Amino acid sequence: MALRFLRRPLLYLLILSPVLAYRRSSNSSASRSLPYSSYELSGLTQGTVPEKCPPCFNCKLPVFACGQYGECNEYDGQCKCPAGWGGIDCLIPQCDSLADGDQRRLREEGKACECKEGWGGINCNVCQTNQACANFPLAGGPENLDDEIDPEDMRCYTGGETVFNNHQMCNVTNRKIIDQVGAHRPVQVTFSCETARDTCQFQFWVDQKESFYCALDQCSSKSSNEYSTNGTTYDCEHIKCNCIPGRFICGEDGSVNIDDFLREEIKGPAKFSCKSGAGCRFEEPAMNELISDIFGDPYITLNCDGGECLHFSQVPGFVRPPKPDNTKWMALSAAGVGIIILISSASLWYAGRASGGEFGQIRLPDDEQARLMNDHVPATLHFSNISYTLGSRVLLDNISGTVKPGQVCAIMGASGAGKSTFLDILARKAKRGTVSGTTYVNGREVANDQFKAVTGFVDQEDTLMSTLTVYETVLYSALLRLPRDMSLEAKKFRTLETMNELGILGIKDSRIGGVGHRSISGGEKRRVSIACELVTSPSILFLDEPTSGLDAYNAFNVVESLVSLARDYNRTVLFTIHQPRSNIVALFDQLILLASGKLVYAGEFSKCQAYFSDIGQPCPPGFNIADFFIDLTMHASLDERMSHDISPTLEPESPHEDLTNLGDEERGLLRQAPLPLSVRSRGSTSPDLEETELQTRANSNAGVNYIKRKTSQLLEAVSLSSSGKKVTNAPLPPKLAALVDAYAESGIAKGIKEEGEALRRATTGGLPDVAVETTLLRGRKRAGYGTQFRILSGRAFKNLYRDPALLAAHYLSSIALALICGLFFHNVTNDISGFQNRLGLFFFTLALFGFSCLSSLGLFANERILFIRERANGYYSTVTYFASKVLFDILPLRVVPPIMFGAIVYPLVGLVPAVVSFWKFMLILVLFNLTTAMVVLFLSIAIASTSVAGLAGTLVMLFNLMFTGLLINRDSVPAAFRWLHTVSFFHAAFEALAVNELRYLHLTETKYGVELDVPAAVILSTFGLHAQSFWWPNTALLGIFFTVLTAASYLTLQLFVKEKR
Known part of the structure; x- marks a missing residue:
C-alpha cells in the first residue's frame, strides 16, 4: 500500500510534465515492446519465412501474450482474437466489415481502415444501416429461427442495449484531455459486450493507435426507458487493463508509462452508461481519481455510436412506460406563481389607493401654507412685433404689448381673429409656421426651458383621464410639478385650496368620466383643467378660452379666481375670451383686441372706451363693450365687401402650403378676403342684417333680400371650391386699416413701445432675472425620475383596474379558450395524429395571443393628446411615462393571461409532464406575448390614426403567421427569402414550443399490422424545424425582438410624438 501511494504523485508529475514526448513526436512509431511486433510476425501467416527466422510466437511462453486478452490455444500456442482484431498477438485492427468474418483484411501500418459501405469505427465493427446487415450471420443460433432468412429482415439495431454482441465507437469529450493531447489527434474509445459470457472489452485510442485495453467480466446490463429519454448501463464487477508498450502514455518516446498503474490499481468495479441526449461515461474508482486529479473531470465522458446486426424479431421491443404524473408539481408551481402575482397586484392596488384616497386632516409646518404663494419672482411680460406666417400668408402682424405682475390681460376678437394662435406664440408652443418678434420677461430674453418652468398653460380642450377623481387629477399635477422640497402635506393642502377657489x-371624489360614463359636467371639467395649472401658482399663466363651456355664473367665478390670483399673489395672467358678460369685462386690467391678425388695441382696459370715442367709434350707452368690440371689428373686416364691388384675389393652389392640419383659429385667419358664406353678395349695398346687433332692418323686403344674398354666396362658394384656387392675402378693408393705423399712431402704442425699451434698459439694475432668481429661491426642482415613475405607475394602475372591461375580457377569454382547447386536444396521443394535434395547438395558441394583442392599440392612442400636453407642460419625462405604461398597462394584460392559459391547457392536453418543460412552455408564451405587445405598442405610437394602426397591426400579424413554420416549410422557401422565417417572431415561438414538446418524444404508429416507432425529431426536421434550436436562436430571438421593439417604441415616443400646434 505504501508503494501505491508513493507511485501516484510521481505518476501525476510525469503526466503533467512539460517533457511530454508524445506531443513532439506524434508521427513516430518507436517500439520498446515485445521482441517481435505483430507486424513482423504477421508475415508468418502469409507463408513467407525470412532468412533469419525469429523464434516462433507462442502465447504459452511468458515473453508472448495475446492482445485484447484474447484466448491462447493450449495446443498450438496461437491467439484466438476477438472480433475486429488480427495478427499473431491480436494487436492489429481488421478492416472491411464485421460481416466478413475470417476474411477481413488487416489494417496497413500507418493507415486508417476503409470500411465497407454501411460500416464504421476504427476496426469497422459498428453497423450503420440495415442494408449492411443483409448478409450478416444470424446471431442467436439456428434454434431460434428458420434457416431461410430473408436479408431484408435483418436490422442494424442502434438502441445501445446488447442483445448478443454489441459494438460501440466513442469519441472522448473531456475538454482537458483533448487539449492535453492536441485537437489534431482524436482521442477515442471502443467498447463491446458479449451477453453469452457476460464480458465486455474496452480499448483506448489516440490518433487511431491503441494505447491500452481492458477486459471486464461479470457484467450485467440494464435499460431505463423514461418518458422522454432512454438509457443503458453496464455494471462489471472486475476489470483488468494492460498497456501496449511504446504507445501513448505507455512509454512512447520515453514518455510516461502507466502500465504499472493499470495492472495494479485498476481493479473495478467498472461502469459504462449511456443516456439519450446526454452522452456516455466510463467510470472506475481508481481511474476516476486519476482523471479528477489531473484533468478536473469526475470520469471519462464519451459520445458514442453503437450497432448490432439482428433479425427484426430479435430487436428488443420497446414498451413505452406510462407518462409520469407530475400534474401535482406543475399545479403547485403554477399556484405559487399565481399567489405571487395576486400578492403583487394587491400590494400595488393598496399603494395606489393609499396615494390617492382619503388623507384625513392635513397639518402644515409653520408658514409653509403661504410659502409657494409668496416665494416667487414677479414677472413682467413684454412682447414686441410678434408676427406669424404660414406659407405665404401672414396670420399675425406686428403685435406688441405689456402685461405686468398683478394684472389680468384679456385677448379678444371675433372668431378667426388669431386669439389662440397669438396665445400659443406667447406661451412658446411649437408652431407649424414661422414666428418672428421678441418676448421679454422682466426685460430679458428667456430660453424656452426656463420660460416654461415659470409659466402655466391651460388648453381650450380638456384632456383628462376619465377614471380618476377630481381630487386625484389635480393632486397628480401638484405632486409632479411642485418643488420636490415642498412637503406632501403642503401639496395636498394646495390641491384642496385650488379646488376650493x-x-x-x-x-x-367624483370621477371625471368620459363618453358613455358621464360623471361631472363639461363646465366642471373645464375648471378641473384650470385647477391643474393653478395648483402650481406659476408666475405667468396662459389660458385659452377658460370660460368656454361654462354658464355665466361659473364663468364669472373662474375669471374672478384668476383676478384674485393675479392681484393677491402678484401673478401675471393672460387669457383669450369670447364675448364675456359685462361683469367679467369689468375685471380686466389689460386688453388686446385683434381683427384678422391685426392689432386694433393693446393697453389698459380702463382707457379703451375713451380711446375708441376719440377715433370716432364710441360705444353706445348701455351696450356691453365686449359685444361692441366684436361687432366693430367684424364690420371693419367685412367693410370691403359692403362698400366695393371687388372680386377676391385668387392664385393657384401652392403645392408647398398644406393647410389641412390648421387649427380653427388659423383657418379663420385665412378669411381676410371676404369669404362667400360670411359676407354680402356681390353688388349688395345694404348692410347684412345677420352680422350686426347695432343695426336694424331697413325695409320690409328684408326676407327676400336675405334669401338672394345667401343664394349668391352659396353659388360663389361652389365656384371657388371647384376652381382649385384659394384666397390670398387681400388688401385690408379701409375701415379695418383705419382702425389699425389709428392705434399704431396713438399715444398708447407709443407708450407701450417706450415701456418695452425702458424694461430692456432696466435689466442691469432694475427688475430681477425671473429664471435665475426663481431657481435660487425655490430651486424649482420638480419630482425626480423615481417619484415620477411611482406616481405615474399608480395612475396607470388605477386607470386599469377602474376600467376593468379590457382586463376582464383578456382573463376570461384566456380561461375559456384554455378549457376549449383542453376539451378538443384532451390527452394527445404519441402517434402521427398526436404530432399534428400538438402543432395545431401551438399554432392556435400563438394566433390567439398574437391577434388579441391588437387590443393594446387603444392603450396609448387614448392618451396620446394627454401625454403630448402633459409632457409639454413639464409634468414628467418621456422615459418615466413609457416605463410606467409598459409595466402597469402592458404587463398585466400580456403576462398574466398566457400564464393562466398555459396552467390550464398544459395538463388537460397532456403535454410533456415535466416541470422544466412546463415552465419552458410558459416562458415562450410570455415572451411571445410581450413581443407582440411591443409590436402593437410601436405601431400605436408611430401611427396617430387608430384605424390605420389597426390595419397595419393586422397585416404584420398575418405576415408573421404565414412564416410560422406550419403553413410554409422552411426548407421549401428559396434561400434568398429564408431570412423571413428568421425575423418572424411567430416562427421563433412556434419552433421553440414544438422543440420543447417533441424533441425527445417517440411516435408509435400502427398501419396495416406493422408498428412503426419513429423519433419525433425526425418529423420535426421534415417540417423544416430544428430540434436543437430552443434556446438559440428561438428563445434568444424573442428576447431580442422584445428589447429592440421596446427601444424603438421609446425612441419614437421621445423624438416624433411632440406637440405641434
Whole structure:
C-alpha cells in the first residue's frame, strides 16, 4: 500500500510534465515492446519465412501474450482474437466489415481502415444501416429461427442495449484531455459486450493507435426507458487493463508509462452508461481519481455510436412506460406563481389607493401654507412685433404689448381673429409656421426651458383621464410639478385650496368620466383643467378660452379666481375670451383686441372706451363693450365687401402650403378676403342684417333680400371650391386699416413701445432675472425620475383596474379558450395524429395571443393628446411615462393571461409532464406575448390614426403567421427569402414550443399490422424545424425582438410624438 501511494504523485508529475514526448513526436512509431511486433510476425501467416527466422510466437511462453486478452490455444500456442482484431498477438485492427468474418483484411501500418459501405469505427465493427446487415450471420443460433432468412429482415439495431454482441465507437469529450493531447489527434474509445459470457472489452485510442485495453467480466446490463429519454448501463464487477508498450502514455518516446498503474490499481468495479441526449461515461474508482486529479473531470465522458446486426424479431421491443404524473408539481408551481402575482397586484392596488384616497386632516409646518404663494419672482411680460406666417400668408402682424405682475390681460376678437394662435406664440408652443418678434420677461430674453418652468398653460380642450377623481387629477399635477422640497402635506393642502377657489371642492371624489360614463359636467371639467395649472401658482399663466363651456355664473367665478390670483399673489395672467358678460369685462386690467391678425388695441382696459370715442367709434350707452368690440371689428373686416364691388384675389393652389392640419383659429385667419358664406353678395349695398346687433332692418323686403344674398354666396362658394384656387392675402378693408393705423399712431402704442425699451434698459439694475432668481429661491426642482415613475405607475394602475372591461375580457377569454382547447386536444396521443394535434395547438395558441394583442392599440392612442400636453407642460419625462405604461398597462394584460392559459391547457392536453418543460412552455408564451405587445405598442405610437394602426397591426400579424413554420416549410422557401422565417417572431415561438414538446418524444404508429416507432425529431426536421434550436436562436430571438421593439417604441415616443400646434 505504501508503494501505491508513493507511485501516484510521481505518476501525476510525469503526466503533467512539460517533457511530454508524445506531443513532439506524434508521427513516430518507436517500439520498446515485445521482441517481435505483430507486424513482423504477421508475415508468418502469409507463408513467407525470412532468412533469419525469429523464434516462433507462442502465447504459452511468458515473453508472448495475446492482445485484447484474447484466448491462447493450449495446443498450438496461437491467439484466438476477438472480433475486429488480427495478427499473431491480436494487436492489429481488421478492416472491411464485421460481416466478413475470417476474411477481413488487416489494417496497413500507418493507415486508417476503409470500411465497407454501411460500416464504421476504427476496426469497422459498428453497423450503420440495415442494408449492411443483409448478409450478416444470424446471431442467436439456428434454434431460434428458420434457416431461410430473408436479408431484408435483418436490422442494424442502434438502441445501445446488447442483445448478443454489441459494438460501440466513442469519441472522448473531456475538454482537458483533448487539449492535453492536441485537437489534431482524436482521442477515442471502443467498447463491446458479449451477453453469452457476460464480458465486455474496452480499448483506448489516440490518433487511431491503441494505447491500452481492458477486459471486464461479470457484467450485467440494464435499460431505463423514461418518458422522454432512454438509457443503458453496464455494471462489471472486475476489470483488468494492460498497456501496449511504446504507445501513448505507455512509454512512447520515453514518455510516461502507466502500465504499472493499470495492472495494479485498476481493479473495478467498472461502469459504462449511456443516456439519450446526454452522452456516455466510463467510470472506475481508481481511474476516476486519476482523471479528477489531473484533468478536473469526475470520469471519462464519451459520445458514442453503437450497432448490432439482428433479425427484426430479435430487436428488443420497446414498451413505452406510462407518462409520469407530475400534474401535482406543475399545479403547485403554477399556484405559487399565481399567489405571487395576486400578492403583487394587491400590494400595488393598496399603494395606489393609499396615494390617492382619503388623507384625513392635513397639518402644515409653520408658514409653509403661504410659502409657494409668496416665494416667487414677479414677472413682467413684454412682447414686441410678434408676427406669424404660414406659407405665404401672414396670420399675425406686428403685435406688441405689456402685461405686468398683478394684472389680468384679456385677448379678444371675433372668431378667426388669431386669439389662440397669438396665445400659443406667447406661451412658446411649437408652431407649424414661422414666428418672428421678441418676448421679454422682466426685460430679458428667456430660453424656452426656463420660460416654461415659470409659466402655466391651460388648453381650450380638456384632456383628462376619465377614471380618476377630481381630487386625484389635480393632486397628480401638484405632486409632479411642485418643488420636490415642498412637503406632501403642503401639496395636498394646495390641491384642496385650488379646488376650493374654483368651486370644485364639493365634487373632489367624483370621477371625471368620459363618453358613455358621464360623471361631472363639461363646465366642471373645464375648471378641473384650470385647477391643474393653478395648483402650481406659476408666475405667468396662459389660458385659452377658460370660460368656454361654462354658464355665466361659473364663468364669472373662474375669471374672478384668476383676478384674485393675479392681484393677491402678484401673478401675471393672460387669457383669450369670447364675448364675456359685462361683469367679467369689468375685471380686466389689460386688453388686446385683434381683427384678422391685426392689432386694433393693446393697453389698459380702463382707457379703451375713451380711446375708441376719440377715433370716432364710441360705444353706445348701455351696450356691453365686449359685444361692441366684436361687432366693430367684424364690420371693419367685412367693410370691403359692403362698400366695393371687388372680386377676391385668387392664385393657384401652392403645392408647398398644406393647410389641412390648421387649427380653427388659423383657418379663420385665412378669411381676410371676404369669404362667400360670411359676407354680402356681390353688388349688395345694404348692410347684412345677420352680422350686426347695432343695426336694424331697413325695409320690409328684408326676407327676400336675405334669401338672394345667401343664394349668391352659396353659388360663389361652389365656384371657388371647384376652381382649385384659394384666397390670398387681400388688401385690408379701409375701415379695418383705419382702425389699425389709428392705434399704431396713438399715444398708447407709443407708450407701450417706450415701456418695452425702458424694461430692456432696466435689466442691469432694475427688475430681477425671473429664471435665475426663481431657481435660487425655490430651486424649482420638480419630482425626480423615481417619484415620477411611482406616481405615474399608480395612475396607470388605477386607470386599469377602474376600467376593468379590457382586463376582464383578456382573463376570461384566456380561461375559456384554455378549457376549449383542453376539451378538443384532451390527452394527445404519441402517434402521427398526436404530432399534428400538438402543432395545431401551438399554432392556435400563438394566433390567439398574437391577434388579441391588437387590443393594446387603444392603450396609448387614448392618451396620446394627454401625454403630448402633459409632457409639454413639464409634468414628467418621456422615459418615466413609457416605463410606467409598459409595466402597469402592458404587463398585466400580456403576462398574466398566457400564464393562466398555459396552467390550464398544459395538463388537460397532456403535454410533456415535466416541470422544466412546463415552465419552458410558459416562458415562450410570455415572451411571445410581450413581443407582440411591443409590436402593437410601436405601431400605436408611430401611427396617430387608430384605424390605420389597426390595419397595419393586422397585416404584420398575418405576415408573421404565414412564416410560422406550419403553413410554409422552411426548407421549401428559396434561400434568398429564408431570412423571413428568421425575423418572424411567430416562427421563433412556434419552433421553440414544438422543440420543447417533441424533441425527445417517440411516435408509435400502427398501419396495416406493422408498428412503426419513429423519433419525433425526425418529423420535426421534415417540417423544416430544428430540434436543437430552443434556446438559440428561438428563445434568444424573442428576447431580442422584445428589447429592440421596446427601444424603438421609446425612441419614437421621445423624438416624433411632440406637440405641434
